[in-house]
Amino acid sequence: MQKTYNCLIVDDEQLARNLLSAFISKVPFLNEVGSCKSPLQAMEVMRSGIIDILLVDIQMPELSGIDFVKSLAVKPVVIFTTAYSEYAVQSYELDTIDYLLKPFSFERFMKAINKGVEFLELKKQPTDTAGNDDVIFIKGDQKIHKLFTKDIFYIEGLKEYVSFYVKDKQRIISLNSLTKLERELEKYQFIRVHRSYIVNLNHVTAFETHALWIDDKEIPIGKTYRDIVKKKINW
The missing domain is CATH 3.40.50.2300 (Response regulator)
Structure with missing residues (x-):
C-alpha cells in the first residue's frame, strides 16, 4: 500500500x-x-x-x-x-x-x-552498510541527490550556484551557497580554503602555502583562509 x-x-x-x-x-x-x-x-x-x-x-x-x-x-x-x-x-x-x-x-x-x-x-532509506551514515541531500539536475560526505571531494562556488565534485569525477550543480554548506559540512572534515572553494580534507593529496591538491586538481588557498587551513592540518 x-x-x-x-x-x-x-x-x-x-x-x-x-x-x-x-x-x-x-x-x-x-x-x-x-x-x-x-x-x-x-x-x-x-x-x-x-x-x-x-x-x-x-x-x-x-x-x-x-x-x-x-x-x-x-x-x-x-x-x-x-x-x-x-x-x-x-x-x-x-x-x-x-x-x-x-x-x-x-x-x-x-x-x-x-x-x-x-x-x-x-x-x-537505510544508510551505508559499511557504517558511514554521514549523508546530505542536495537538489540538482532536477533531482534530489543523496550524497555520502566521504564521496564529496570538493565544492566550488558559482555565484548563486555551487558545483559538487564527487567520486568517479561526477559533477552536480545545485542552487546553494558556500556559506551555508560551510556550516553544515564543518563536522565532516570539510574546510573553506578560498571564497570559492570548500574541500574535503580526507581527499587532499598535497599542499603548500598558496594552494592544495586533490589528485591533479589544484585549488588556491585564499590569503584570509591560510591561518585557518594551517591550524586545521597542523602545518
Missing part, C-alpha cells in the same frame, strides 16, 4: 488555497490536513500532527512565508507558491524542494510534489 503524505496549505488568498486543495484532491497519495490563511494559523495546525509537505505563499500579512519557514524547528518538505520570482534564491537557501511561480499548472504542481516525495523516500 502506498504511503499517504500529509499536506498543509498556507496562503492568504482564498482562490490560491482553493486551487491547491483541488490539486491535492486529485492525487491519491496526498492528504490535505489544513488550509490556512496565515502562518500563525498554520502553526496551530502543525502542533496537532505530522506535516510531510508544506505548500506556503511568501508575501503574507503579519509574517512572510520565508520568515515562517525560518522559524520552524522541524521543517517538513517545503514548496513555496508565489507570484514573485525575486525570492527564488532566498527560498532555496532554506532547503526548499521547489518554487512554484503563480499561476502554475497541475503538471507543474505534480513535478514539485514528486520531488518532495522522492526526498522523503530517500530520507527513509
Whole structure:
C-alpha cells in the first residue's frame, strides 16, 4: 500500500488555497490536513500532527512565508507558491524542494510534489552498510541527490550556484551557497580554503602555502583562509 503524505496549505488568498486543495484532491497519495490563511494559523495546525509537505505563499500579512519557514524547528518538505520570482534564491537557501511561480499548472504542481516525495523516500532509506551514515541531500539536475560526505571531494562556488565534485569525477550543480554548506559540512572534515572553494580534507593529496591538491586538481588557498587551513592540518 502506498504511503499517504500529509499536506498543509498556507496562503492568504482564498482562490490560491482553493486551487491547491483541488490539486491535492486529485492525487491519491496526498492528504490535505489544513488550509490556512496565515502562518500563525498554520502553526496551530502543525502542533496537532505530522506535516510531510508544506505548500506556503511568501508575501503574507503579519509574517512572510520565508520568515515562517525560518522559524520552524522541524521543517517538513517545503514548496513555496508565489507570484514573485525575486525570492527564488532566498527560498532555496532554506532547503526548499521547489518554487512554484503563480499561476502554475497541475503538471507543474505534480513535478514539485514528486520531488518532495522522492526526498522523503530517500530520507527513509537505510544508510551505508559499511557504517558511514554521514549523508546530505542536495537538489540538482532536477533531482534530489543523496550524497555520502566521504564521496564529496570538493565544492566550488558559482555565484548563486555551487558545483559538487564527487567520486568517479561526477559533477552536480545545485542552487546553494558556500556559506551555508560551510556550516553544515564543518563536522565532516570539510574546510573553506578560498571564497570559492570548500574541500574535503580526507581527499587532499598535497599542499603548500598558496594552494592544495586533490589528485591533479589544484585549488588556491585564499590569503584570509591560510591561518585557518594551517591550524586545521597542523602545518
